[in-house]
Each structure stands twice: as structure tokens, then as C-alpha cells.
Amino acid sequence: MKSIANFLFEMGMLKKTPRTGFQFLGSGKESVAEHVLQVIFIGYTLCKIEKRADELKVMKMCLIHDLPEARTGDMNYVNKKYVTVDEKKAVRELTDTLFFGEDIRNAMEEFNGKKTLESHLAHDADQLALLLQLKENGDLGNKYSQEWIRFVLKRLCTETAKKVARSILETDSAEWWFTDESDWWVTANNNRGHHDG
Numbered sequence: 001m002k003s004i005a006n007f008l009f010e011m012g013m014l015k016k017t018p019r020t021g022f023q024f025l026g027s028g029k030e031s032v033a034e035h036v037l038q039v040i041f042i043g044y045t046l047c048k049i050e051k052r053a054d055e056l057k058v059m060k061m062c063l064i065h066d067l068p069e070a071r072t073g074d075m076n077y078v079n080k081k082y083v084t085v086d087e088k089k090a091v092r093e094l095t096d097t098l099f100f101g102e103d104i105r106n107a108m109e110e111f112n113g114k115k116t117l118e119s120h121l122a123h124d125a126d127q128l129a130l131l132l133q134l135k136e137n138g139d140l141g142n143k144y145s146q147e148w149i150r151f152v153l154k155r156l157c158t159e160t161a162k163k164v165a166r167s168i169l170e171t172d173s174a175e176w177w178f179t180d181e182s183d184w185w186v187t188a189n190n191n192r193g194h195h196d197g
Contacts, residue, residue: 003099014069017070017073020076021077021130025134025137025145028142032069038129038132039065040062044059053117054118057116065108065111068087068090092105131153152165
């Protein structure tokens with residue numbers, strides 16, 4: 001059980017590991033754990049559209065795709081021009097002590113292999129998570145996000161993800177909560193039983 005405890009503590013490091021691309025974008029921030037959570041939900045959604053995919057496989061790849069970053073940190077596209085990360089060593093040392101380590105290694109290999117529909121969907125979920133962040137930052141005035149979006153769109157693998165990407169780009173990031181036409185915006189405080197004043 002000691003190896004299980006160590007593994008769970010290690011996963012906690014993803015909450016403390018920042019995604020480093022935002023320092024180049026100039027706005028926005030998130031931890032690797034926050035990114036992974038969004039990727040999982042996107043992968044889940046893609047599987048609902050792409051019904052022939054093995055949902056469990058996609059969800060597992062979305063869950064573990066950035067697991068090594070607990071050890072290596074997050075390397076953005078600029079960092080990767082100059083620094084080589086030994087991800088295989090990180091995965092091996094992370095999984096060698098776990099009785100289910102082979103399960104994690106197999107999922108990482110499938111994700112990195114990019115040969116199956118499921119691995120393509122997991123990669124697309126990863127890129128769509130970035131696209132959502134870029135769209136939100138662009139909606140808030142970051143002029144560089146549009147240039148980054150062009151590269152993200154080129155990395156998408158499946159037609160399903162490309163359709164979702166088009167919808168993301170056509171939708172204001174605040175629409176889901178800010179388009180309420182009712183008078184709630186005026187009367188909300190009155191409904192809580194107290195008045196400003």
C-alpha cells in the first residue's frame with residue numbers, strides 16, 4: 001500500500017505544476033491538473049459524438065496523458081526547442097512500483113502512438129482544451145491568441161474534433177452564462193432576502 005500512497009501524493013503534484021505556455025501568451029493560467037480535468041470532460045464529450053470509440057480507453061488516455069509532468073514539469077513548445085524530456089524514464093519510474101503500472105504504460109504508449117481512433121480523440125481533447133483557453137483569452141482581448149489558434153487547428157486529428165473546434169470559435173466564451181434575457185440581473189439580490197442600501 002505504500003506505493004499506492006506515494007502514487008497518490010505524486011498525482012497531487014499536478015495541482016501545483018503550472019502550464020507554462022501562458023507565460024508566452026501573456027495572459028491566462030492553469031495547473032496541469034486543471035488542464036487534465038478539462039481534457040477528460042472533452043474526451044467524454046467527443047466519445048458521445050463519436051459513438052464507435054471505446055469510451056473507457058479515451059477517458060483513461062485523457063486522464064494519464066500528462067501524468068509524467070508530475071516529475072518532468074510542463075514543457076511548452078518554446079521549451080521543447082531547447083530541452084529534451086525523458087518521458088519514458090519518468091513513466092517507467094512512476095509505474096515500476098505499481099501493480100497496475102503496466103496499465104498506465106499501455107495507455108501512455110497508445111496515446112503517444114497516435115494510431116487508434118481512441119488515441120486520436122484523446123489528442124484532440126488535449127488540443128481542444130488549449131483551444132478553449134485561447135478562445136477565452138482572445139475574447140478578453142489577447143491579440144496573440146488568434147495566431148496560436150491557427151496552429152492548434154492544424155493539430156486536430158478527427159473530423160469530429162474539427163466540427164467541435166468550429167463551434168468553439170463561433171461561440172462567445174461567456175455566452176453560456178451571460179445571455180440570460182430575464183430581469184434576473186436586476187432582481188437577483190432581492191431574491192436572497194436582503195437589500196443593498
